[in-house]
Amino acid sequence: MTTREGSLEAPKRHPLNWKQADFYNEDQLLEEMGRVFDICHGCRRCVNLCTAFPKLFDLIDDGKTGELDGVEKQTFWEVVDRCYLCDMCFMTKCPYVPPHPWNIDFPHLMLRAKAVKYKKQGAPFRDKLLANTDTVGKLATIPVVVQMTNTLTKVPIARKLMESTLGIHAERKLPDYAPQKFRNYAQPNANFVEKKGARTPGKVAIFATCYINYNEPNIGHDLLQILAHNEILTCLVEQEVCCGMPQLELGNLEKVEEYKNKNIPVLAKLAQADVCHSFCRTFLHADVQARITADVP
Ligand code: SF4
Ligand code: SF4
Structure with missing residues (x-):
């Protein structure tokens, strides 16, 4: 082991190598x-x-020896279940990420564990349903259905039924669906004269994401107004599917790849045309798909 304490170099992320x-x-x-x-x-x-992390440290502290050798390996899955792949530990805290020789990439390790678990035992129906944001969004926003959905998710008896059948806790606050999808009503302004900045191309393409498209379209409309206020030429990404984050959290890497193959060519074309992609929800981004591939431009 090295004696060097921490690293001052920029983190280097290695691809997941999930096809090895x-x-x-x-x-x-x-x-x-x-x-x-x-x-x-x-x-x-x-x-x-x-x-x-608190779960991990509790497992060790409460174990037989107070060290890792006192922890049953099967309890490691309790740590995996608590990681939602936000990437904070890798991006902001850990001094031992590559190129440090200890090579710690905690989120990628959790992602690999989720993928192994998904491959071995799949996922419960509830998780599969909730991760299918595009399909559920399309169905839930059909006229009339959308009003029924929004009402039912607030009726206690319906929520109890959802809890017993689907396993969604009766008190979990669920987002409303919007009667008008963002992409159907968005009015990007492509008439401004392109003004290149020192480090920006002066054009923006909006990748709306399922959440903005089906649940919170006003965030997208607000963003369009801000861009218009600043006279920035804007368009919608010509077509998009789910960014894949919910499937990534399940460990369903094949599905993430399927989405990647649909989204990335469209985004790559825009990138090659020197257009900056604007994501309505910062947490959902092409990096999701970049994690499982080395060929993202
Ligand atoms: S990536 Fe996972 S383990 Fe790391 S901070 Fe986020 S939730 Fe916690
Ligand atoms: S991920 Fe890195 S910084 Fe975080 S507890 Fe582990 S070694 Fe420490």
């Missing part, structure tokens, strides 16, 4: 989790980022 033969090898995964968890146990910088 041993990616889904559970024994190898658990061994790598053990290596990384042991380093995290000695470091603990990420304790306040999410509930995954």
Whole structure:
């Protein structure tokens, strides 16, 4: 092991290599989790980022030895379930990310674990349903259905029924669906004269995302108004499907690749035309798809 404490170099993210033969090898995964968890146990910088790290440290502290060797490997999955892949630990906290020789990429390790779990046992119907944001959004925003959906999700008896059949907690606040989809009513302004900035192309293409398209279209309309106020030439991405984040969280990497193959050629064409992509929801981005591929431009 190196004696160098931390790294001052920019983080380097390696692709996930999810098509390599041993990616889904559970024994190898658990061994790598053990290596990384042991380093995290000695470091603990990420304790306040999410509930995954406190869970990990509790498992170790409450274990037989107070060290990682006192923890049953099967309990590692409790840590995996608490990670929602926000990437904060990699991007903002960890001094041991590549190119540091300890090579810690905690979110990618959790993603690999989710993929192994999905490959082995799939996902419950509820998770599959909720991760299908595009299909559910299309169905839920059909005229008349949308009003019924929004009403039913607030009626206690209907919520109890949803809890018993689908496993969605009766008190979980669910987002409303919008009667008018963003992409159907968006009015991007393509008439401004293109003004290139020092580091920006002066043109914006909007990739709306499912959430803006079906649930919160006003955020997208507000963004268009801000762009128009600043006289920035704007268009909608010609076609888009789900960015893949919900499927990534399930570990369904094949589905993420399917979405990537639909979205990236459209975005790549815009990038080659020197257009900046504006994402209505910053957390949903092409990086989701870039994580599983090395060929994103
Ligand atoms: S990527 Fe996962 S483990 Fe890291 S901070 Fe986000 S939720 Fe926590
Ligand atoms: S991910 Fe890095 S910074 Fe966070 S606890 Fe683990 S070793 Fe420490």
